[in-house]
Amino acid sequence: MSITLTREDIVRLCERVEGAQTRAYAIPKLTNEYPGMTIDDGYAVQSELRRRFIESGHTLVGWKAGLTSKAKMEQMGVNVPSIGFLTDRMARPENSVVSTSDLVHPRVECEVAFVTGKDLAGPGITAQDVLDATDYVLPAIEIIDSRFSGFKFDLESVIADNGSSARFVGGGRPRYPKDLDLRALGVVMEKNGEIVGMGASAAVLGHPAEAVAMLVNILHDLGETLPAGSFVMSGGITEAVAVAPGDHVIARYQDLGSVSVRFGE
Amino acid sequence: MDQNIIDQYGDELYQAFVERRTIAPFTERDPDISLEDAYRIQLRFIQRRLDAGETVVGKKIGVTSKAVQDFLGVFQPDFGQLTSKMVYQEGDVIALDDLIQPKAEAELAFVLKEDLKGPGITAMDVIRATDYVAPCFEIVDSRIRDWKIKIQDTVADNASCGVYVISSCKVDPREVDITLAGMVLEKNGELYSTGVGAAVQGSPANAVAWLANTLGELGIPFKAGEVILSGSQSNLVQVTDGDELVCTIGGVGSCKVRFEGRSAV
Numbered sequence: 001m002s003i004t005l006t007r008e009d010i011v012r013l014c015e016r017v018e019g020a021q022t023r024a025y026a027i028p029k030l031t032n033e034y035p036g037m038t039i040d041d042g043y044a045v046q047s048e049l050r051r052r053f054i055e056s057g058h059t060l061v062g063w064k065a066g067l068t069s070k071a072k073m074e075q076m077g078v079n080v081p082s083i084g085f086l087t088d089r090m091a092r093p094e095n096s097v098v099s100t101s102d103l104v105h106p107r108v109e110c111e112v113a114f115v116t117g118k119d120l121a122g123p124g125i126t127a128q129d130v131l132d133a134t135d136y137v138l139p140a141i142e143i144i145d146s147r148f149s150g151f152k153f154d155l156e157s158v159i160a161d162n163g164s165s166a167r168f169v170g171g172g173r174p175r176y177p178k179d180l181d182l183r184a185l186g187v188v189m190e191k192n193g194e195i196v197g198m199g200a201s202a203a204v205l206g207h208p209a210e211a212v213a214m215l216v217n218i219l220h221d222l223g224e225t226l227p228a229g230s231f232v233m234s235g236g237i238t239e240a241v242a243v244a245p246g247d248h249v250i251a252r253y254q255d256l257g258s259v260s261v262r263f264g265e
Numbered sequence: 266m267d268q269n270i271i272d273q274y275g276d277e278l279y280q281a282f283v284e285r286r287t288i289a290p291f292t293e294r295d296p297d298i299s300l301e302d303a304y305r306i307q308l309r310f311i312q313r314r315l316d317a318g319e320t321v322v323g324k325k326i327g328v329t330s331k332a333v334q335d336f337l338g339v340f341q342p343d344f345g346q347l348t349s350k351m352v353y354q355e356g357d358v359i360a361l362d363d364l365i366q367p368k369a370e371a372e373l374a375f376v377l378k379e380d381l382k383g384p385g386i387t388a389m390d391v392i393r394a395t396d397y398v399a400p401c402f403e404i405v406d407s408r409i410r411d412w413k414i415k416i417q418d419t420v421a422d423n424a425s426c427g428v429y430v431i432s433s434c435k436v437d438p439r440e441v442d443i444t445l446a447g448m449v450l451e452k453n454g455e456l457y458s459t460g461v462g463a464a465v466q467g468s469p470a471n472a473v474a475w476l477a478n479t480l481g482e483l484g485i486p487f488k489a490g491e492v493i494l495s496g497s498q499s500n501l502v503q504v505t506d507g508d509e510l511v512c513t514i515g516g517v518g519s520c521k522v523r524f525e526g527r528s529a530v
Contacts, residue, residue, distance in 0.1 A: 070456065184515030186447030186461035195331075195467075200447025200459035200515065237459075254445035254461075254515050 005034065005041045014048040017161050020147035021049075024102045029148045029157040042159030043222055049162060050085050058087040061231050063219070064111075064142065065211040066163040067155070068204045068235025078155050081205070083215045084163025086231060092143075094171030097264040103145045103166055106243050106263070109236030110189045110251035112182065112201055112208040113140035113170055116230045122220025127209035130216070131177050133228075134209075139172035139187075139253040140233050141261050144240060168233060172257035179255075183207045186254040187237045191247055197238030208234035266295075266302040275309025278408050278422055282310075285365050285529040287410040290418045303420035304483070310423055311346045322492060323347035324480070325403060326472045327424040328416070329465040329496025337416045342466065344476055345424030347492060353430040355520065359404060361506065362526035367406045367427050369504050369522070370497035371450050371512035373443060373462060373469045374401040374431045377489050381473075383481025388470040391477065394489075397435035398443060398469075400512050400520040403494050404428045405501070411530075429494060434518020444468040447515040448498040453508060460498040462514075469495035 005013070013030055020027045030045075031037050054060060067073055068081045092098050100106055117135030145166035146153060158164060182201060189197035205211045211234040216226050226232070243249060243263045250260040274291055281288045291298055291306070315321070328334055329342045353359055361367060378396035406427030409418045419425045444467070448460040466472040472495045480487045502510065504524045513519040 181447075181515045184447040184449045184513045186442075186445045186463075186515055188445060188461055188463045195463060198461045198464050200449050200461060202447070202449040202456055203459045206456055252445055252463075254442050254447055 002038050003040050003044050004036055004038055005044060009034065010044050010048055013045045013160060014052065017045060017147065018049055018052065020104070024104050026104050026149035027147055029153045030160055031154055031156055037156045039156055039159060042156040045160035046084065046162050047222060053087055058089050060085060061088050061091065062086045063215055063226065063230065064163060064165055064233040065215045065235040066158070068211045076155050080218070081211060081214055081235060082155060082159050082163050083218050084165040086165060086168060086233070090165060090167050092167050092169050092261065094169055095260050095262070097262045098143060098167055099265065100243070100245055100263050101265050103143070104147050105151070106143050106145050106166060107240035108189070108243055108249050109142045109144060109240045110187050110197065110238050111140050111142055111233045111236055112185065112204070113138050114212055114232045114234060116226060116228050116232065119225060119228050120216045121225035122217035125213045125216040127207055127213050130209040130212040134177050136174040137177055137180070137182065137256070138170050138174045139251060139256040139259045140168055140170045141249060141251050141259050142233050142236065143167035169259055169261045170231065171259035172253060175256060182209065185256070188252045189238050189241065190250050190252070191241060191243070196241045199237045201237055203237045204235040211235045266298065266305070271302065271305045272309050274306045274421060276313065278306070278310040279313035281408040287365060287408055287530065290409050290413050290415065291421055292415040292417050298417045300417060300420060303417040306421035307345065307423050310421070311348070314348055314350070319348040319350045321346050322349050322352060323494070324476060324487070324491065325424055325426050325494040326476050326496045327419065329472050339416050342472055342475055342496060343416065343420045343424050344479065345426040347426065347429065347494070351426065351428045353428055355430055355433050357430065358523045358525045359428060359430070360526050361504070361524050361528040364404065364406045364427055364528045365408060366412060366530040367404045367504060367528050368501040369510055370403045370405060370501060371448055371460070371499040372401050372403055372494050372497055373514060373517070374399050375469070375473055375493040375495055377491050377493070379489050381477040381487045383478035386474050386477035386481070388468060388474045391470045391473045392438050395438050398438050398441070398517060399432045399435050400514045400517055401429055401431040401494060402510060402512065402520055402522045403497070430520065430522050431492065432518055432520035434520070436517045438470070441516040443470060446517060449513045450499045450502070451511045452502060457502065458499050462498065464498050465496040472496045
């Protein structure tokens with residue numbers, strides 16, 4: 001761990017991110033003010049944010065992996081994915097209307113989500129360990145929302161901003177991983193009836209379970225484990241697509257059914 | 266267009282094919298060439314190959330993705346004829362020496378067990394008439410200089426068909442969701458791209474139905490036993506000596522090809 005920020009700086013940045021998230025406004029990327037900020041500093045801010053949310057009554061329900069596609073990692077100049085935490089307050093039911101007035105610039109991605117049946121603790125967790133510990137997989141739509149102005153950000157800032165986590169919708173059909181080809185699982189995302197994203201699950205680090213394994217290993221570096229019953233989103237298979245009030249999004253998955261969500265003011 | 270010119274253009278394509286060289290696009294020389302003229306040129310080109318001893322073994326459908334249709338400014342696919350000399354068996358090495366400027370595409374192949382006689386064919390008829398589907402690679406090749414093709418050029422040039430190889434992984438289309446089946450393409454052991462069946466006209470079965478109806482209008486037979494390459498689910502992949510490609514279609518299986526030698530361009 002290489003944390004360069006002081007405790008005071010971490011709290012300051014956390015309050016800045018928390019304000020942007022809860023009151024839905026854009027802020028400049030944190031590295032403008034702290035150019036020497038490291039990835040570990042980013043996680044320190046994120047951990048402080050998690051501590052505060054839990055302290056004020058939010059329940060931690062799981063985690064998400066981000067920057068899991070080769071294209072996105074190259075774009076960000078990194079070779080590891082990022083992670084963020086998920087709370088009950090971010091969950092929305094399938095086919096519900098998600099409000100956009102409390103989001104800055106929401107975008108949607110479709111992902112394979114895992115629900116664990118056993119505790120997982122790094123280091124050295126492999127994709128096979130993840131599959132062995134998985135209760136079931138299900139399709140999910142993640143609504144990401146970068147709080148940084150003009151989509152100008154870097155990995156350190158994104159991690160501090162909880163990996164752009166905002167809302168998520170799980171749904172479709174729960175399945176055992178052993179009954180699926182989780183590597184070549186096809187996905188079609190439609191917005192208002194038009195196809196806006198297509199791909200197969202291998203787009204996520206070659207196999208979505210690889211992303212979950214990396215997530216558990218990053219959690220170890222943060223001094224955390226993944227308890228049984230956690231909900232984990234493994235990373236976007238398709239490009240993130242912007243949404244606005246009135247939009248309807250449906251993600252159709254091979255062998256996992258579909259998930260839909262609508263957007264309102 | 267006068268039949269003499271049609272024949273002359275078809276013969277030019279045949280000579281270019283035999284001598285492994287390219288010719289100037291027809292649309293450069295004859296900007297008013299119609300799509301119908303282009304198919305008549307294709308018929309002549311194919312007739313020359315049949316006269317030289319080849320037989321028709323199937324059809325290929327091209328220009329099936331929205332991206333390629335937008336690029337070529339058309340709203341429907343095109344087709345070409347597959348002949349006996351284009352067939353490679355799984356495990357064969359594809360000889361680049363026989364090709365001009367090849368590129369590879371991953372597709373789902375259909376093999377018919379009943380004739381499909383359009384017009385009036387729907388996707389449901391296609392499923393009924395299909396013996397099996399299998400992953401395949403089409404190696405497209407253009408006899409037109411630098412692939413500078415407009416839709417009329419590629420249609421005349423037998424929809425830029427080169428050679429193809431079909432996997433021995435055969436699946437009944439009732440046993441797999443061909444619309445949502447994911448496609449994973451690897452080049453030399455690394456993930457290259459992913460896709461899904463819906464990229465082809467919303468579903469590969471829609472492309473085959475379009476073909477049956479189009480062939481019906483033209484009076485071209487579409488017989489039991491024929492192979493149909495339903496349209497690319499990947500981007501075009503450049504291939505050179507020693508390259509190995511593997512495509513996996515979720516729930517169907519994989520197809521592997523190796524390339525050796527040097528193409529003309």
